[in-house]
Each structure stands twice: as C-alpha cells, then as structure tokens.
Amino acid sequence: MRELVFSLDYEPGCNEVADALAARPEARIRSLSLHATAESLWRVDHVTGPEEALAAVEDAFLTADYYADCLATEDCGATQETQVLDRSGDTLVLYSYWERTPACASVPHIALDHLGDGLLFETRNESRRYTWRIVHAGDGDVRAFFDAIEENVGECAELEVERLTEAASPRGASPGDDGDLPPEQEEALRAAVEHGYYETPREVDVGGLAEVLGVPRSTLTYRLRRAEAHMAEQRAAETRPTAGSSTRL
Structure with missing residues (x-):
C-alpha cells in the first residue's frame, strides 16, 4: 500500500x-x-x-x-x-x-x-x-x-x-528501478544545494528556487520531496543490518 x-x-x-x-x-x-x-x-x-x-x-x-x-x-x-x-x-x-x-x-x-x-x-x-x-x-x-x-x-x-x-523495497534491493533519480528531480536537488536551500539559515526558499528553475512552486516541492525520499531509502537499504549481524545500542 x-x-x-x-x-x-x-x-x-x-x-x-x-x-x-x-x-x-x-x-x-x-x-x-x-x-x-x-x-x-x-x-x-x-x-x-x-x-x-x-x-x-x-x-x-x-x-x-x-x-x-x-x-x-x-x-x-x-x-x-x-x-x-x-x-x-x-x-x-x-x-x-x-x-x-x-x-x-x-x-x-x-x-x-x-x-x-x-x-x-x-x-x-x-x-x-x-x-x-x-x-x-x-x-x-x-x-x-x-x-x-x-x-x-x-x-x-x-x-x-x-x-x-511507498512499500518498503525487498532486503538488499535498491529502492527504485535503476538507483538513479529522474532528470527533473536530480536538477531540482542540484539547484537546491547550489543555491543554499539546505543551508542554515536557508539562502533561498522554495518560491525563490522555483523562480530560478522556471517551474511552479508545487512542482518543485513535489520533485524535492521525491528526491529526498529516494535518497533516504537508498541510505536505509545500504545501512540495513544483514542476517546474523548485531547492532550495538
């Protein structure tokens, strides 16, 4: 689901x-x-x-x-x-x-x-x-x-x-068809980094970044969220303990 x-x-x-x-x-x-x-x-x-x-x-x-x-x-x-x-x-x-x-x-x-x-x-x-x-x-x-x-x-x-x-990917599988971001999501993520969207405090907000890229704010929000979710899923898959391993608390 x-x-x-x-x-x-x-x-x-x-x-x-x-x-x-x-x-x-x-x-x-x-x-x-x-x-x-x-x-x-x-x-x-x-x-x-x-x-x-x-x-x-x-x-x-x-x-x-x-x-x-x-x-x-x-x-x-x-x-x-x-x-x-x-x-x-x-x-x-x-x-x-x-x-x-x-x-x-x-x-x-x-x-x-x-x-x-x-x-x-x-x-x-x-x-x-x-x-x-x-x-x-x-x-x-x-x-x-x-x-x-x-x-x-x-x-x-x-x-x-x-x-x-989304439903969790099978253990050991990469979340996504080929492990790569769609071009529009990669462009959004790269622009966000280059223009200081992830800086603290932020150097640009979503509205300003959307103007730079020439896309609607809602479209950019969607692309960033999908890109961030994809990267988080990849990281979780990479760091997931394998069978028989133990994690120290």
Whole structure:
C-alpha cells in the first residue's frame, strides 16, 4: 500500500467553504467517510466550532454555486444534495451527495482516473487549507495525478505535497528501478544545494528556487520531496543490518 498526503490552499473567492472557514479559524472539518464512483461522490463530514461558525459552514455547503468538492471555478451543472445528520452543541454532521457532469472534476475522481480503484480517502479542512490523505494499492501514475490536480485548480489553489510513502523495497534491493533519480528531480536537488536551500539559515526558499528553475512552486516541492525520499531509502537499504549481524545500542 502507498499513501499520499497533500494540501490545496485556496485563494479568496475560489471555494465558499474555504472562505467560511478562513473567516472563522476556530472551526474545523474532517471527513468521517468518503466514497466515489465514476459518476458520483458521497461523503459524511464532521464539523466542530462555535455555533456561529457551524451555521456559516452549513450555509456554505447548502448554498454554494457549485459543490464544494468540485474543482470547477463556476457552476458546472452537477446535481448535489446536502443534509444535516446531526447538530448538537459545537458539532455538526453533514451528508453530501453529488452527481457529476462532463464539466466536473474532483480530487477523488482524478484519483480514480490515475490511481485505480480501491482507494481510501481522508480529508481535513482548516481555514483555506484542504488536506487530503489517499491510501492506494501502489498502481497508477502519481505524477499524472498531481499534474491533473494542478491543471484543474489553476490559479484558485496552490498544491503542496506533504508526504509520499511507498512499500518498503525487498532486503538488499535498491529502492527504485535503476538507483538513479529522474532528470527533473536530480536538477531540482542540484539547484537546491547550489543555491543554499539546505543551508542554515536557508539562502533561498522554495518560491525563490522555483523562480530560478522556471517551474511552479508545487512542482518543485513535489520533485524535492521525491528526491529526498529516494535518497533516504537508498541510505536505509545500504545501512540495513544483514542476517546474523548485531547492532550495538
């Protein structure tokens, strides 16, 4: 199994739920369940916060011009329904159902297209940040998945890859097909070293390094994280004790 964790940071006016949460930072949303097919999506969300914040989040779900999970930037004509399952004190539980149209796109549907079936989703909303955790079987094209997310969100949100974990390589095997980094990851890592990204304090941040390389910040973040993970896996494989050896504590 493999795990992807990433966030979408929405710009003002691009997502009504994000706008409602940004105005009420004490409120939080987390998914209790989330399921998708090629044609539809349904989910149950748990919202916490003061009464006024819960009312604003509920209103955003019920009255948004387009479904909150849709990555379209305008009404895409989808059929949607949201119901309140429970409201008590500082807690609100919402059920949402969405039938997509050809103009619709969402993270779960893009994941189905590029990562295959049998996916597990978990989400968390805080202010303008929408964090996704996806567990999948390890098949599919992760790079194409992130490229499709970036294409669909456009200028409305910034993608940040937080964690990519893969199944451990067999003992004695090199993690990766040939032990080498893809050219774009090697270029990113070399530029990071040359421009002082790994210095303390840093001489350049991800945004500045992305400008140097002429790539989106989210793309550079993804490439650096993959390169760093690859190197860490190689180092772990090289230093892993062999059968019969002992390690002094």
